[in-house]
Amino acid sequence: MLNKTLLPQTVAREIQTMIQTGALKPGERIQSQRELSERLGVSRASLREALLTLETLGLVKTEAGRGTFVTSPADRAAGPSAHMAPWRYSQSYSAFDVFQTRIFLEGEIARLASGRLTQRQLSEMEAATETMEECWAKQDVLSNVEADLSFHATIVSACSNQMLQALYQTVRDLITETQRQPIPMTDPERMRESIAEHRRIIEALRANDGAEARHAMETHIRNTARCAGLNP
Template sequence: MIDRTPVSQAAARKLQQMIHDDTFAADEKLPSQRVLAERLGISRPSLREALLTLETLGQVRTFPGRGTFVTKNGARRVSDNPDWRYGEEHSIQSVFEVRILLEARLARHAAAHATLDDIQALAEFTDRMERAWAVQDLIENVEADLAFHRRIAAKTPNTLLAQTYDHVAALLSETQRQPIPFTREERMSESIAEHRRIIAALDQRDPEAAERAMADHIRNTAACAGITV
């Protein structure tokens, strides 16, 4: 099989592992982007994208004129959250508002169209989330979460809704990464339980319950990021 993992994502995983095994210790300044890109064998644009992912997840922090540093372990306060990377285009508030409307409706559609294979896949994505969080593999945790939501979105027969979801997918994905730095153990347990409620509603082919469970999940995720929707 061909490995289709984006270069930047593979680099983010490598850097995360280097942080976990103390190749780069807490509070340590990372090498310059030129040196780090050469060390990883990637382009500087790919490295910058990888560092943006890690910064959103709270594993590094960039300070203008000083460089990029590994952050200390542990959840941060909402006020410590890195800048919303799409702020010049749309506020995080507006993206969460769109997300709750769009994904709740997509969940409603999925209740009528999800197959047994879909239900099993959604359960596995949720299990992957839980396992990844247990070992603090934040990249895998978020990737499994993204796969969960994409699988549900793919079940809609409404092509315009599907195209709209694809068009704003990068924005929606960022709202799934953004709360991670200050997600505490109990909130992740709640989030995983919310996923399982969505799965149960889909399995029971209950569109109202699926729509409500998805809306509640996104609302709670937004609250974790300090956003009310």
């Protein structure tokens, strides 16, 4: 049983494991939130957040009036017809607006982080990129996205402008969702391209080339947005 203090991400990982091992089968209706939260020993709030994360990643889908179901491998096949969850922050900002903001914000953050990253941080970014690649190969999408988030967070931590760092943290939940949202649309070729884009960002930062770091980051975010069907 999970400890009740664990974060929703850990709950999501437990459910992902249940799907991968067949404890939860494709097409199976997931227990009610009350039943599943009791089964896992977590709060219903943590469970709700975990299910929202898994739906964004394409592992489950919610049907109005019917409940939440495990998606089938066919549903999870990447491509234009892949299931993509509704944008959960639609009452605040559109996904387009968030991607557009990311281009400006993270591009400038990358420029200002140039020359400030330690060798250890650069190595951590390389390791995160390798983790993304390895986890995608075994379809551990939660760990893939966690590594992606770590990659971007390391750059933010080295930004010389503390106000830009604070702005990033203010909108981090929305940024995180744009890193999860394209996953159901991401095919192996796009993931290879994304990995290569990460490595170009690292190269620019290692070379202390702020202009190239900004360009590489902006290109990466634009391409991610296009994967989600947007063109900011």
